[in-house]
Amino acid sequence: MGMSLGEDGPPEKPGPNAQWGGRFAGGPAAIMQEINASIGFDRALWRQDIRGSLAHAAMLAHVGIITPDDAARIEAGLRAIAAEIEAGDFAFDVALEDIHMNIEARLVERIGEPGRRLHTARSRNDQVATDFRLWVRDAIDGIDTQIATLMRSLATRARAHAADPMPGFTHLQTAQPITFGHHLLAYVEMLARDRGRLADARRRLNVCPLGSAALAGTSFPIDRAMTAAALGFDRPTGNSLDTVSDRDFAVEYLSALAILAMHLSRLSEEIVLWCSSPFGFVRLSDAFTTGSSIMPQKRNPDAAELTRAKTGRITGALMALLTVMKGLPLAYAKDMQEDKQPVFEATEAAILCLAATDGMIRDLTADTARMRAFAGSGFATATDLADWLVRVLRLPFRTAHHITGRLVGRAEARGVELAALSLDEMQAEEPGITADIYDVLAVEASVASRNSFGGTAPANVARAAQAWLDALGQTSVERAS
Numbered sequence: 001m002g003m004s005l006g007e008d009g010p011p012e013k014p015g016p017n018a019q020w021g022g023r024f025a026g027g028p029a030a031i032m033q034e035i036n037a038s039i040g041f042d043r044a045l046w047r048q049d050i051r052g053s054l055a056h057a058a059m060l061a062h063v064g065i066i067t068p069d070d071a072a073r074i075e076a077g078l079r080a081i082a083a084e085i086e087a088g089d090f091a092f093d094v095a096l097e098d099i100h101m102n103i104e105a106r107l108v109e110r111i112g113e114p115g116r117r118l119h120t121a122r123s124r125n126d127q128v129a130t131d132f133r134l135w136v137r138d139a140i141d142g143i144d145t146q147i148a149t150l151m152r153s154l155a156t157r158a159r160a161h162a163a164d165p166m167p168g169f170t171h172l173q174t175a176q177p178i179t180f181g182h183h184l185l186a187y188v189e190m191l192a193r194d195r196g197r198l199a200d201a202r203r204r205l206n207v208c209p210l211g212s213a214a215l216a217g218t219s220f221p222i223d224r225a226m227t228a229a230a231l232g233f234d235r236p237t238g239n240s241l242d243t244v245s246d247r248d249f250a251v252e253y254l255s256a257l258a259i260l261a262m263h264l265s266r267l268s269e270e271i272v273l274w275c276s277s278p279f280g281f282v283r284l285s286d287a288f289t290t291g292s293s294i295m296p297q298k299r300n301p302d303a304a305e306l307t308r309a310k311t312g313r314i315t316g317a318l319m320a321l322l323t324v325m326k327g328l329p330l331a332y333a334k335d336m337q338e339d340k341q342p343v344f345e346a347t348e349a350a351i352l353c354l355a356a357t358d359g360m361i362r363d364l365t366a367d368t369a370r371m372r373a374f375a376g377s378g379f380a381t382a383t384d385l386a387d388w389l390v391r392v393l394r395l396p397f398r399t400a401h402h403i404t405g406r407l408v409g410r411a412e413a414r415g416v417e418l419a420a421l422s423l424d425e426m427q428a429e430e431p432g433i434t435a436d437i438y439d440v441l442a443v444e445a446s447v448a449s450r451n452s453f454g455g456t457a458p459a460n461v462a463r464a465a466q467a468w469l470d471a472l473g474q475t476s477v478e479r480a481s
């Protein structure tokens with residue numbers, strides 16, 4: 001045994017590796033051991049490693065490569081080791097490099113000879129590829145559930161605010177009135193696509209590497225379909241060389257997470273804006289804000305800011321893995337051991353960001369009066385006026401646009417909104433204008449008129465929110481005001 005993790009004092013000089021050290025006389029230099037070992041992080045794969053080994057051992061016995069008795073001892077030993085790790089009683093050993101050899105060595109320690117048969121017809125190369133696919137598959141399932149939860153929270157708030165006007169922006173300039181519900185449902189659409197990307201990645205990753213061995217397959221009469229089925233994979237992979245070299249599945253997963261994180265970051269950015277006092281559209285409670293140590297008035301939306309910032313980690317993880325993989329000749333190279341930390345870190349960040357975003361969406365209170373007031377300011381209904389000129393007076397849109405522009409100029413010069421112009425002033429620009437024009441200048445009329453499919457009309461928004469809730473399966477979401 002070599003030095004164990006986290007020990008202080010001078011490390012004892014390691015001897016040859018217990019698993020592969022047969023032809024080695026001396027042990028690795030301390031720095032060699034340090035750069036080589038992955039146990040510090042790949043211990044996170046222990047559940048998947050044990051699942052994979054259980055499936056492999058059962059298959060070996062099924063085809064007669066090991067005896068049923070050996071398989072039974074291996075199974076009992078692996079289950080005992082799982083219990084040890086679960087209980088925190090397992091001594092991870094850095095001299096054993098990684099999770100695979102830590103578990104195997106412990107198995108031999110516990111059950112002796114049969115444990116030394118487990119690695120028949122297998123290599124760490126197909127083993128790690130299997131473990132990692134299983135881990136990513138589990139991660140996708142967890143994140144998918146979290147996204148669905150966030151979508152439900154957004155759709156619930158959207159249904160409640162289906163008719164509450166707010167300013168819609170382009171260039172962050174007031175553009176046209178929309179409803180708050182419509183704005184929230186935009187994120188539901190994005191998150192649905194995120195789920196689709198993850199589901200797509202999951203479908204492609206769900207093939208079993210076991211049996212590819214080191215790179216060329218194996219001469220043992222293994223049953224790859226059996227291990228694949230036992231681990232919930234759709235089928236065995238098709239080419240042993242590709243199998244031990246492929247990390248596309250992790251790259252795809254990180255790509256999907258990076259896009260998800262980009263969406264969460266945009267929502268967070270909006271929450272930060274909406275919470276700022278110049279906007280004042282929403283308020284987060286004490287549960288989702290922090291104070292300043294110097295400015296007593298501050299309520300900082302730190303969870304939104306950190307969600308925005310953690311996008312950097314997730315995008316960074318994608319870049320890191322792409323860079324690790326881009327120059328590797330087939331098949332396995334130790335570079336590929338660097339695949340895990342980016343995936344683990346990105347997953348941890350995504351889990352946290354999804355939970356925090358869901359918390360904020362449930363927590364926030366909308367100042368609907370303030371949003372409504374701003375929805376009508378900044379000549380937000382100018383397009384409605386132009387549309388009226390087209391619809392009622394049959395003017396060409398470009399002409400209507402021009403007339404409206406002059407009316408906006410008049411209002412601006414007087415420092416008032418369009419609805420404050422008198423009919424005389426309106427008619428000075430276009431004699432055909434009647435008092436009916438004032439109806440379309442109101443914010444409520446404006447949003448209600450945008451009833452094209454996918455538009456912001458409250459009836460549309462309420463229908464869309466309900467459709468999402470039906471599709472997602474209703475679960476109660478508290479604090480939906």
Ligand code: ARG
Nearest residue numbers: 038098124125128332336337
């Ligand atoms: N810890 C290694 C990894 O994560 C396992 C595979 C080692 N394979 C090898 N041929 N050295 O990639």
